[in-house]
Amino acid sequence: MQERRDPEDEILRALERASREAFPEVGAEIGRIFAADFSLGTPPPDRDGDYSSNIAFLLKKPVKRSPLEIAREIAARFEGPAVSEAVPPGFINLTLDDEARYAFLAGMDDPRWASRRAKQPSRVNIEFVSANPTGPLHVGHGRGAVIGDVLARLLANAGHDVTREYYLNDVGRQIELLGESLLYKVCEIRGDSRGRFRDEYRGGYIEELAREFLNSRPELFVEETDESLIEEAGRFAKERLFEKIKRTLERLDIRFDVVTSEESLRSGISELLERLDRAGLLYEADRPRNTEARIRREDSKAAVYGEEMSGGTFLETSRFGDDEDRIVKRADGTTTYFTADIVYHIGKFERGFDEVIDIWGADHGGHVKRMRAALEGLGYDTKRFHVILCQMVRLLRDGREVKMSKRSGEMITLDELIDETGKDPIRFYFLMRTPNAPCDFDITLAVKASTENPVFYCQYAHARTCQILARGKRDGLEPSREQRVLTLLADPLEKDLVRFLLRIPDGLAAAARRREVHRLPEIALELARRFHRYQTAGKKNSGLRVVDKERSDLSAARLFLVDRVRRGMKTLLALMGVEAPEQM
């Protein structure tokens, strides 16, 4: 195995040296620029050069000369593993020399070839899915699940220590209602029509659970009070439903390091209330202060829940940017979801995480401000708290929307979607779009085996590399990594492929820095596109064929390149959790 080299890092250091040498009087400024996340760019495709730098523009102000002049001064003093050239209006384009180029390609043997350590590796907690155990996962949960999982992979690739966490809301009114719904169904099955229980949850899974519950408790209803029955039924249902949720996620290759249950936080709640009280952030009232004048829409969804408003203890989140104060303890002494959630988030910081990331559905958008306010009020650094909100998923079939409504029972569960398309299209499509925007998932397209289907397109590129390498082997040709041989890779299509491979580590580092997983499919698609182009060109022009016994040196070089593309694609697919098949 060859030792890995990071040509970009070498070039950046050489650029810094040359800049200091050319303009020693602004050394401090230069140091600042290079210490930040300053990185190299890519020249337009029709220009020479593997990298480009805009350093001359950034130095224009302190140096007080034209960017082009500055670029020339720096380029003239540049000493590194590349040839540098200053071009108007002031870019410095750099072409890596052969030795560094092939050292990079050989370094791809190292499984960490695409991993570039973040400047400040940190302990990161990513909480995602966290669906309530009151029913099966739906398609929207799948989006958050995939984004959270791949963000974890991406940050780990950048050297961070990542914990995947699921927050289980396993107490409270909804679990009570779940228990009642189960008992309602039990009564129905038994022909008992006394109507003692509410049927909040009605899906087919409730009936299944009710039958299981009856089987395990044939003597049901003999002695118990309704209250203890509801609790037992709730516990029974939530445990089974959470198991089911975990099985669904495992089908997508998603697992968690830690599951924290709301129940386990109970002991921390009184402590939290005392702490908030000591900080002077609590008050008792019938309604939050300063909210009378606020206008609300009557058709607001949450109004449905607003039956009782008997007052209680409020937390002054409005002092820290929230729209109004939030209740943390009801008049009857019970606490709310929000109270437990504060305990939970404080706990994450107390456990030593440097950064806390939550991946929530768009319908939780209103919670961001209050959570941030609560943390700020307690003295935590809210810059270390990030929320990624996932917008809605619209399902399409044959280009038409699949309507989903709970009432009509026309829900497609995540399990059903996996049955239909398999894991890979789901993962890939949900990654393709920024979480900030709603996305469409076209079931018809997801199972198609052609260029139109991006996941197929990438997997096919990988399979194609494997088949070509196998073909070479049958003809007695093996990849070569001798620099003498590799200089034969002179066609523009080959140079373009190499140049693209060179930029992958930086692309991944940038994606990690910005916590943006949707860049991954983009990178994979571009690599696939370049490779397919190269292969089809070889069909047209036999001079570009990879496997050619008549020209064994050239073949060996090209096979090496094909093998590097294979590794590149495999790495990208692995980061996305998508399979890399050797044949389709």
Next chain:
RNA sequence: GCGCCCGUAGCUCAGUGGAUAGAGCGUUGGUCUCCGGAACCAAAGGCCGCAGGUUCAAAUCCUGCCGGGCGCGCCA
């Protein structure tokens, strides 16, 4: 009314303050004596929602407006 998010090619969307704004689909026209054509090439198609501002440089940052999505008591 308030908050968050989104307005980029006919459609779906990329775009890290940099060079002539890019892909896929769709449209039109092409490509193989087949290393997997399950692929590729070319053409057409753009007031980057509108108006200001910051900057050497704005699709990108700031402000205001217009249009769309989601949310807006103590359900989680």
